Amino acid sequence: MGTVNGLPAHILLVHAIVVLLPLAAVLLVLTAWWPAARRRLAGPNVLLSAATLVLVPITMDAGQWLQDRVPDTPLLQDHTQLGDTALYAAFAVTVMALVTWWRHREALRVSGVPSGAKRTFLAPRNTGVTVVVGVVASLIAGAALYDVYLIGDSGARASWTGDYSATVIEDNAD
Template identity: 45%
Template sequence: MSLVNGLPAHILLVHFVVVLVPLTALALVVGVIWPKAAQRMGVVLPLLALVTLVSVPLTAEAGEWLEGHVDGNALVRRHAELGDGLLPWAGGLFVLAALVWWASGRTAASGAAGRTRRPAAPVRVAAAVLSLVVAAGAVVDVYRIGDSGAKAAWHDGFSKTASGGGGDD
């Protein structure tokens, strides 16, 4: 995918990633810390993580196309390098979201059968810590990538003073 309605697809797709990664990270952390929330989210949690996971390489591919159509400089290269590192974080969000969904389903099923079978405390703590680390890493990475992309796009591209051309006079 290269252009959408005459605009580079990357510019449009990046908004999905910027919204979906933090949203998925938040849903994962809430689900792992609050099991009833994971049960209420049900299959929505891994589906959200799957859409997030799929959006990352689509956005990166569109970004590679765009990189080939703009003047290359160190800022663009830095943004591209950082962007290449997001897929493992998105993959981690997906795997953990699927595990939280699966575990919450098992807990709900065992509770319906009259016996509550929850994972041992060390397993729950490890899952919570791992989810927090992956969620924080994904969100921080999205921030760093977005910041570098904004710098690449807007470096020397605007004036700090108004141009006087049709503003809010």
């Protein structure tokens, strides 16, 4: 993907990732730890996470298009290398969102049924498993948030380092 309305598509698409991946990560933590949030948001978070996972490679492809059209610098190389990690972060958030949703689904299926009467795979009634899922979800969400920060910071540095004046330009001062 090249341009959208005359602007490089990467510049526009990256804003969606910067909003959607952290939102999915925060929802993941909420749904992993808070049953009321899990009831309402686990399913929508799976859809949000999956949509973000699909959007990441599209954004990366648009970034490759842009990279081929700007001067190669060490800052750009850093950003490109960090940008490749977004796919792993989005994948991990999506998998844990699925795990959280599936546990909720299993819990609904076995509610009111004596233990062992229906087979479950993710132990929806086991508090220990819930804590493990919550901790893993929190770690993955934290890593995803940090990853988005690192990628965004490196992209901003690659775009703006040396491209602005440290002092006010007299023609622009009002």
